[in-house]
Amino acid sequence: MAMADSIPSPSPTPPRSAADLFSDPLDSHPLWFKPTAFLSRDFDSESYISELRTFVPFDALRSELQSHLSALNHELIDLINRDYNDFVNLSTKLVDVDSAIVRMRAPLVELREKIEGFRGSVEASLVSLRNGLKQRSEAAAAREVLELLLDTFHVVSKVEKLIKELPTVPSDWSTGDANNNMMEKASSINNGLSLQHAEVGTNLRETQSMILERIASEMNRLKFYIAHAKNLPFVENMEKRIQNASQLLDASLSHCFMDGLEHRDANAIYNCLRAYAAIDNTGNAEEIFRTAIVTPMIQKIIPHDQLGVVDGASTELESDYRLIKQSIQEDCKFLLDIASAENSGLHVFDFLANSILKEVLLSIQKAKPGSFSPGRPTEFLRNYKTSLDFLAHLEGYCPSRSAVTRFRSEAAYVEFMKQWNLGVYFSLRFQEIAGALDFALSSTSLVPVQNQSPDGGNLTLKQSLTLLDSLRSCWKEDVLILSCSDKFLRLSLQLLARYSNWLSSGLAARKKVDAGSNPGCEWAASAVPDDFIYIIHDIDLLAQEVRGDYLRHILQLLSSCSAEICDSVKDSILHGGNSLSDMIPQVISTIIEALAEKAAEELRQLKGITATYRMTNKPLPTRHSPYVSGILRPLKSLLDGERAAAYMNAEVKSKLISGAATEITGRYYELASELVNVARKTESSLQRIRQGAQRRAGASSEISDNNVSDPDKICMQLFLDIQEYGRNLASLGVEAADIPSYCSLWQCVAPQDRQNTIKF
Incomplete structure (x- = not known):
């Protein structure tokens, strides 16, 4: 307010x-x-x-x-x-508010009481309903268990009834000795005796197989019921009846299956296989087929006793596999056709691996264990390849790719492949091939080929021929295993590297004083220039072979590989061939070095020119010295020899002449320039001594123009010599003016008026 x-x-x-x-x-x-x-x-x-x-x-x-x-x-x-x-x-408008509140409160309180009472009745009904549902659920579960037990009891009774309805069931099978009886039945088949051949026919056998298939399907249902009724006393009390029924089914099914195999009753066999598939006991069927049919068949082809190996048995498998293929076609194909029939549901069986291949492996292990031994590589490889061919023949019976994949994943197949120790085989081949090359390269000298083989490619040295043989051995049909092709490729590259290293090590050791003391390099120290012509020829032929036919042969063998793998193989082989070609300049350099050393021995006679014209009154020379003709004699002898004519091509010859001329001329220039410099220094010293003596004596120091100094005489002699040397170079096809050291030598000894023109 x-x-x-x-x-x-x-x-x-x-x-x-x-x-x-x-x-x-x-x-x-x-x-x-x-x-x-x-x-x-x-x-x-x-x-x-x-x-x-x-x-x-x-x-x-x-x-x-x-x-x-x-x-x-x-x-x-x-x-x-x-x-x-x-x-x-x-x-002023809020009049009698309290009375209004009292009047409204009474119906609200009454409404609240009614709602609470209704809520209580609803909760009681909900509890009752939940209890009823729980009891109903428990009753349904109990009923389900009861129905399961009743179904189990009915199935067991039905199985027992069907077993009793079998046309013929030996009474002793119920004793639990089903396996012994099964073996007896197999033995009776092996001896050609049928258990009831005289009493029952095809209709009886087919009827029995149909009943067994029905029993098997019921047993499959029984397994399902037992899996869902574990640890129930009722089922535990029926366990003995179930076991007896299962044993009786196994024994009866084994007997019927063996009887069907003996008489080749397709319908009976088909029904029995479906029964085995129904009870998930394919292994038993595969074992029966192995012992009843496959074992006697293989025993005839690969005989062996209980102790194993038969005396005098061969380790070759090719003829055995050939007979086994025929026997499979005659004695086993009928069953394989039944098991591989389309939409038959029998794809769960693998008689190829678990019956046939398993028995073949056991027989070879007992009768011919040496067939798997890589200690004899040639026989081992032959047996391995024939075994792969046999496996491919078995895969031919597979109806689909998935069947082939399943066949290769079986334990028998894996165990069969484990018998072939390819690692040891390759190690032995490695020692054989690489050892032969190592032995050839360990020789202390180059060994020329005496009797050239037709496929030797005109190679001249035993070391080179051994390399070519070793390279070819890696990819021979009787050596190569395609699954180990990567290892043989690595071995081929190692052989090329070993040969290249042998060459480079020898050439490097030759330049040292104690070259003969290096193990494996003695050949280089004792080799003469003519021997290196052989090396150049062989290197060139080997490089061409490696990059040509050898590479094409390898790529043809590996044609099934991917393009990426083939490209990698090609690059590696080409690199190995190029590594050989890269050795040719080094060998040519070695020949040039040897020729230069021999020419240097002739050039030592230059010192005699100084003795001839020093402190003498000899006139100016008019002709060249005798030593000049001997400077290029070693090079000419090499080029005129039989080896150069037969094994040196024009390109190598041109490089050799050019390199040798340059190297020899360089040494000629070094010795001549040193000789001229010493002569001029000596003359200068003598001139100063003479002038000093003349001044002391009061004589004139003038020198007559008609006198020629000793250095001039020496230079004139050298000038005549290098002109003759230039003519000798021209006879070899070398322009002396193109050699820098010759031009320097000309400038050093030529007269003043002929300094700028090289002419002789």
Whole structure:
């Protein structure tokens, strides 16, 4: 009331000052302060403040909240002033409010009591309903178990009844000696005797197999029931009856299956196999077929006694496999056709692996264990390849790719492949092939080939021929195993590397003083230049062979591999061939070095020129020295020899001539320039001595122009010599002016007027 008295009536909003017009509005807020957030139903003051305090100072937040509170108070006062009359009259309208409240409370209390009573009845009904459902569920579970037990009992009884209805069932099978009786039946088949051939015919056998198939399907149902009724006393009490029924079924099924195999009754065999498949006992059928049919068949082909090996037995398997293939076609194909029939459901059997291959492996292990021994590599490889051919023949009976995959994954197949120790075989071949090359390369000298073989490729050295034979041996049909082709490829590359290393080591050791002391390099120390012609010829032929026919032969053998693998093989072989070709310049350099050494022996006669013209009155020389004709004699002898004519091509000959001429001329220049320099220095010293003596004697120091100095005579002799040497180079097809060291030699000894023109 006091507030209302002080503000009797609403007044218009006072006008804003000029300062207010150019500043923020009075009710403006920062962007982070949103008044609408206070109106949210899930507004929480603590969380609101904690969120804002992460980026707003507490003082600023408090100031803004106080400003907002002040604004709300002003708004409240404005609202009261606006509706002041209604606010004052409100108290006069609230008459007898308590009585109205009492009148409304009674029906509300009554309604609450009714609702609580209804809720109690609903909860009681819900509890009763849940108990009923639980009892019903327990009753259904008990009924299910009871039905399962009844079904189990009915199936057991049905199986026993069907077993009794079999046309012929030996009474002693129920004693548990089913296995012994099964073996007796197999023995009777082996002896050509049928248990009931005289009494029962095809119809009886087929009827028996059909009943057994039905029993097997019931036994399959029984296994399902037992799996769902474990640890129940009723089932445990029936366990003995179930075991007896199972034994009787196994014995009867074994007998019927063997009888069907003996008489080749396709219908009986088909029904028996379906029965075995139904009870998931394929192993028993595969074992019966192995012992009844396959074992006698293999025993005739690969005989062996209980102790194993038969005396004098061969280790060859090719003829045995040929007979086994024929016997499989005659004695086993009928069963394989039945088991592989389309939509027969008999794909679970694998008679190829678990019956035929298993028996073949056992027979070979007993009668011919040496067939698996890699100690005799040739026989081992022959047996291995014929065995792979035999496995491929067995795979031919598989009706599909999936059947082939399943055949290869069987334990018998895996065990059969484990018998072939390919690692040991390759090790023996490695020692044989690599050992032959090592023995040839260990020779202390180069060994020329005496009797060249037709496939030797005109190779001249035994070491090179052995390398070629070793390389070819890696990929021969009677050596190579495709599954080990990566190892044989590595061996081929190792052989090439071994030969290249033998060459490079020998050439490097030849340059040393104690070359003969290096093991394996003695051949290089004793070799003459003509011997290296053989090496160049052989290297060139080997590189061509490796990069040509040899590479094509390998790629043809590996044609079944992917393009990426073939490209890798090709690159590696080409790299090996190129490594041989890269050795040719080194060999040529070695020949040049040897020729240069021999030429150096002739060039030592240069020292005689100094003795001839030093302190003598000999006139200027007019012809070349005799030693000149001997400088290039070793090179000419090499080129004119039989080996160069027969085994050196034009390209190698050109490189050899050019390199030898350059090297020999370089040494010629070194010796001649040294000789001239020494002569000139000596002459200069003598001249100074003479001039000093003449001055002391008071004589004239003039020298006659007609006198020629000793260095001039020496240079003139050398000039005549190098002209003859240039003519000798020209006879070999070498332009002396193209050799830098010859030009330097000409500049060193030529007269002043012929310095710039090389002519002879």
